[in-house]
Amino acid sequence: EDGILSTCQSALENWSAANSSKSRIVVENLHNSQILFDFDKLWEGYNAIRFASTLETYSQQFDVEALLSSMKTDTRRPMKEELAWEFEQGQRVDEKALKQARDIYDKYEEWLHEIFLDTNKDPNDEGFHVLALPSAQVWPFPIDNRYPKDISGTKMDTYHRWMEVCVPVSFGGLPCVTVPAGFGKNPNRSNESSALQNLPIGIQLFGKKGDDGKLLHLADEYYRYRCNATKSTDK
Structure with a gap:
């Protein structure tokens, strides 16, 4: 839905700009340098x-x-x-x-x-340590809705197509951790109350098989960054 990609992109770019993590965070769109599957x-x-x-x-x-x-x-x-x-x-x-x-x-x-970058084999290899995707294709929806039947005008051909964004991780059997991206507003619900417009979305961070520990470490760094960012905002 509208606003999800931009919210997730902004969260990652802000994390990179803050440069508060022990790891050097560089954000790049995969499709800019690689042919997508x-x-x-x-x-x-x-x-x-x-x-x-x-x-x-x-x-x-x-x-x-x-x-x-x-x-x-x-x-x-x-x-x-x-x-x-x-x-x-x-x-x-x-x-x-x-x-x-x-x-x-x-x-x-x-x-x-x-x-995926394999620094154990070739330190000069150009690749990616971690990939990121939104945690869902839609904002949270009313509990009375059985499942989304369309996304931004695109009809869903199956009852579970709205969670297709999880397939790259599930099908590959890859380690993954989900972190909060923040809140965003869905333009498609502009006529609803403000409480229903300010909705949460997350980010899937996933890597190659065996990188479970690295992902947990990265998620911990992200958590600390978010906590510090929230404290700074509250002051």
Whole structure:
């Protein structure tokens, strides 16, 4: 939604400008220097594995066929429509689809290897230590809304497409920590109360496999920077 990227970008740039961390924080847009991985392919591969895994897990505990059948005949439905849809998608995933998903994963792994800086092997290598993404694609929404059906005019083709921004981390099995970016205003809700316009958003900071400790250390530095910035503002 409008305002999310700018809020996250500003949070990172302000952190870099403050230069209060032990680490030297340099912010750069990835697409300015690297060819981005095909997001549609990521979504395709992620969903194939996710659907198949969900079906397999539930099938070990429940009679999925019976549950799906009762969804059509029983007025007291035994599960949410979204879960039934997950099962149906899982039933459509065949060996060919799984192989394609594995191929996408392998290519994504290669892309990640090229993106992340590996100072242990080559100190002069140009790459990135950490990547960042917004924690969500939408601002917090009313609890009565089941899920966002469109984002800034773009219709969501599935009930979980609004959290697609989590796929690069989840599909890659990468370590990740989420930190607060701050508050922003959604222009699409300008007619609502001020309390609903000043909404929080976070930032996913993620790195290569095995960098869990480095990410936690970086998050701690960010936390200390935010605390100091808040104290300065309050004075």
